[in-house]
Amino acid sequence: MTLQNFQYLSITLVLCGWLFLYYLNNRAFKRGEVARFKDRLVDRLSATNDWLLKEWFLNEKNYSGFMLEELLTSKITHIELRMEQYNNFIGYSLIDTKCLSNLRDFDVGAKRDEVAAIIFSESVSDIIEHIEETFSIYLHRKSPIKIWNTKKYEIVGALCGMVIVSTFFLAAYCSSK
Numbered sequence: 001m002t003l004q005n006f007q008y009l010s011i012t013l014v015l016c017g018w019l020f021l022y023y024l025n026n027r028a029f030k031r032g033e034v035a036r037f038k039d040r041l042v043d044r045l046s047a048t049n050d051w052l053l054k055e056w057f058l059n060e061k062n063y064s065g066f067m068l069e070e071l072l073t074s075k076i077t078h079i080e081l082r083m084e085q086y087n088n089f090i091g092y093s094l095i096d097t098k099c100l101s102n103l104r105d106f107d108v109g110a111k112r113d114e115v116a117a118i119i120f121s122e123s124v125s126d127i128i129e130h131i132e133e134t135f136s137i138y139l140h141r142k143s144p145i146k147i148w149n150t151k152k153y154e155i156v157g158a159l160c161g162m163v164i165v166s167t168f169f170l171a172a173y174c175s176s177k
Contacts, residue, residue: 084097
């Protein structure tokens with residue numbers, strides 16, 4: 001072996017190291033942004049629930065039933081747009097925006113009793129739980145690093161076996177010449 005074979009080895013190793021660090025940094029950045037989007041969605045849903053319950057029972061601004069329903073629909077539409085942005089940022093549909101349809105269809109003008117408030121709050125809680133579950137699935141999906149951490153002994157064993165078999169065949173080939 002000559003020195004020419006190893007001439008670009010250090011440059012190649014540095015480049016591979018930088019590419020690996022870039023991959024890790026990009027992945028951490030995307031996870032952070034996804035977590036931030038998720039927290040904003042949960043905060044907006046909770047704030048909408050608190051706002052509606054306050055307007056239902058305290059009736060601070062004396063909204064009519066129609067006006068209250070229009071305001072709720074606009075808030076839910078805004079949340080739906082945020083969910084679409086969330087899904088577009090991730091690259092696939094992580095949260096189904098159809099889960100907001102039962103909130104949008106909720107008749108806040110007709111009923112102002114505790115049962116209706118509980119039903120609405122439970123619907124919001126179910127949506128928040130769905131968002132948290134899908135976020136957990138997103139974080140724990142399989143990646144090459146996680147596969148390596150869980151299967152490293154099997155992978156190393158398979159590679160060592162392949163090296164041994166390759167060495168055996170190479171030795172047999174060289175001895176036959």
